[in-house]
Amino acid sequence: MYRYDEFDADFVAQRVAQFSGQVARRLSGELSEDEFKPLRLMNGLYLQLHAYMLRVAIPYGTLSATQMRRLAVIAREHDRGYGHFTTRQNIQFNWPKLAEVPAILDKLAEVEMHAIQTSGNCIRNVTADQFAGVAEDEIEDPRITAEIIRQWSSLHPEFTFLPRKFKIAVTGAPNDRAAVRFHDIGLQMLRDENGEVGFEVWVGGGQGRTPVIAERIRGFLPKRYLLSYLDAILRVYNMLGRRDNLYKARIKILVQQTGVEEFTRLVEEEWQQIKDRGFDLPEAERRRIEAYFAPPAYPAAETHPAALRAAEDSDPGFAQWLQASLAEHREPGYGIVTISLKPIGGAPGDATAEQMEAVADLAERYGLGEIRVSHEQNLVLPDVRLSDLHALYQGLLDAGLATANVGLVSDIIACPGLDYCNLANARSIPVAQRLGERFADLDRQHEIGPLKVKISGCINACGHHHVGDIGILGVDRKGEEFYQITLGGRPDEQAAIGKIIGPSFSYDEVTDAVDNIVETYLGLRQDGETFAEAYRRVGLDPFKEKLYAAH
Template sequence: MYSYDEFDERFVRERVAQFRDQVARRLDGSLTEEEFRPLRLMNGLYLQLHAYMLRIAIPYGSMNGRQMRMLGTIAEKWDRGYGHFTTRQNIQFNWPKLKDIPDILDALADVGMHAIQTSGNCIRNTTSDPFSGVATDEIEDPRATCELIRQWSSLHPEFTFLGRKFKIAVTGASSDRAAIRVHDIGIEIVKNEAGETGYRILVGGGLGRTPMIGKELRAFLPREELLPYLEACLRVYNMHGRRDNKYKARIKILVHELGIDTYREHVEAEYARIDRSNTAADMAEFARIAEQFAPPAYPELPEQSAIFERALKAHPDFAHWVEQNGFAHRVPGFMAVTVSLKPVGGAPGDATSEQLRVLAEAAEQYSMDELRITHEQNVVLPNVKKDELFALWTLLKSQGLDAPNKGLVTDIIACPGLDYCALATARSIPVAQEISKRFSDPARMADIGPLAIKISGCINACGHHHVGHIGILGLDKAGVESYQITLGGDPANDASLGERTGPGFSYDQVPGVIETLVETYLGLREPRETFLQTYRRVGMAPFKEALYADAA
């Protein structure tokens, strides 16, 4: 885990004081609301339907117990006793008061956290693989690269008033768990033929109202060139990206309109001009950062654990949870586990202050003081001894954190929707809750197998519906909620965007629609075939027919 040095610490403290001053200047009229807006957004502060919302950065989703405990304290002291984990590995508090925000930011700084650039038209929190450092298919832990980007992008003087927000994701594994193909810039850590570690750069992916899959900009970029090259990419975007229409202002539109080859020519021309030595972090600094992500001192353990095996036999619920939520660890005798924040009927990604504290305790006691937040709005405990898994499960169960549904039909991603968001055109959380209740039977969930349902309450697609195996988009049709269904989306290595089934459905119809889609899949699937595989094999026709045959 990266911990702040004196400079990082001072930087964040000064930033808090600056924001305190900006709030005061808003209140005394020096800043108009229009002027204050981008300044507060750059500090993660939104004005929502009912109140301010504060979004706190969890850089690349990685945190320790002390930080998690502070989130619990914030939830209790300044909010209504709960927080909401987001699809950008961040956490949001939905009910803070404006006057309390500087104090909350100070409390965050006490544990090495901040809310810098969690919103606004700037470079946002860099996201990554929640299993970084422990996955078996990893070339390199991507978090050192993420931290380098975090520092470079923090209050970047040139890129803080971009045409639109800018999102970067990094993966260091062969299996993409960071959805890099649907980011403004996606970075994959790769090795070249000479065995050197560097980066493959993708650009122009994104969701929102014009979803696109990122295109390859560079097959291999040497490590030391990363920051100057990113600077060239951002500069071309900053100067040439559209500013006439905020819905066409993301880099994906620029890349699409220019074509990837022309965009690349611009970037390479800029890169040739740029003073690289001015921007490049020296590799000693990279090494200093990387050292902090060195693997913890794992004790030598046998791969098999007798305690674990006994618990699996004695407690079928525990065995089911391990089977569904466990993730193979590269170190013998260890396992990573996903703590699902999707209990049946719950609001996806919500955690109470008590749950946040139990997660902190779980990390400190059982996971070498590490936690990860996933873009699926769950929490990962990455370093658990198999010997202690049962004790961990017992602790989690005491707070209802034992839902054995990772990757299943009830592990639904949903944006806050009309319940909180000022942009929303429809409800999403209650839709997720209804679907979750409908599929609450664990045996049925297991039989259905991997199925990612993703729900957005408006066209901005915060719920990632375009890359859901089943995507649900809530719209407002003449004052009535209408839900469009897409099928076949996926954010991983062979990323695809979902296709629309046809006309939308009413709020009440949605759970039944999902049921019909699932039943259609079950009737068509071949042995061990997942929903996505079946869909890719048979196509839209049978699903469409099942949904609309009666209406025709």
């Protein structure tokens, strides 16, 4: 894992001291709310429906057990005993008091964490594949790139007044688990014909009110040119991006309006002017950062432990959990475990302080002390010996964290929605809870197979509804909640934006509507076909016909 150097530590300490002073001046009246608001947002502090909300950055979703324990302390001492993991691999605390926020930031800084770049028109916390460094299909650990971008972007003077927020995602694998085509910039690692590792560069993707799949503006960018090329993109955006209309200010609109060819030409032209003028990271510095992510020395582990097979045979709950939660690790004898934060009837992404501590303990006992947060609002233990899986499962059961639904219909992404968020039009969490309860039977969920349901409480699409197999968007109709359903979205390398199936459903109707869609799928699927595959074969019409025949 990356560890702060002197510069990082000093920078974060300075920001905590500055914000402490700003809070004090706000409380004494030296700063008005209008003056204070941009300052608090630069430090991740929002004012939501019921209270302040502090969004804490988890760079590329990687946490140590120590950091997770500190999040638990904050949840317990400054919140109501829980936190909410988000679709940007961050965590939100929903109930901090303004005067206590400096103390929270102090506690975060002690474990090399902060809330910078989680709000405002800056380059936001860089996200990455949650299986980074351990995935079997990976070319290179994307966190090296993500960390370089973090350091480059945090104090870059040109990025303090961007037209709008800017999100970058990196994946080191051909199977895209980081949704890079739905980011302002998406970087996908690949090898060229000579075996050199570089990036495919995607620009102008995003969700929100105008969902757009990013355009590929460069097929191969050598790694050494990462920062100069990103700089060139940001320079073009900063020069030409609109600042007169909030809804047209994202780079996706610029790329669409300029046209991808012209946009690419502008970027390449800018890049040619700066590419060999010291914008890129010296190789020695790159190697220094890379060393933090060097694979650990894995102790030898049994590749086919007899005890694992025996536990699978004797404990059907474990076998079911294993099927849902375990992914292939690049190291023989190890596995990657996804911990579902979607208990049946629970709030997606929420974890209590006790659960955070339990995960930290289990990460140390059965892993190498590292934890990941996925953009699907689950946690990941990246390095678990196969022979420890049953013991880990029992530990997760004790903590209420062993729901065997990862990747299944109740593993729902949901934004906080109208229960917490000032921007929302409708609730998301209770819709997810009702769906979870409707599909509570895990045998049925496994029978249905992989299915991604994603719920957003407003058009800003924090719940990624545009890229769900089944997407649900909350809308306000004369003060009441309604839900529009889309089908066929995909966040991965086969990126697709879901299509609206028809008129929206009331809060009380939406669970039945989703159930109807799932039943239609079960009725028409062919051997082994997933929902996404079946949808691709048959399209929207059979689902629409059944859905509206019933209403």
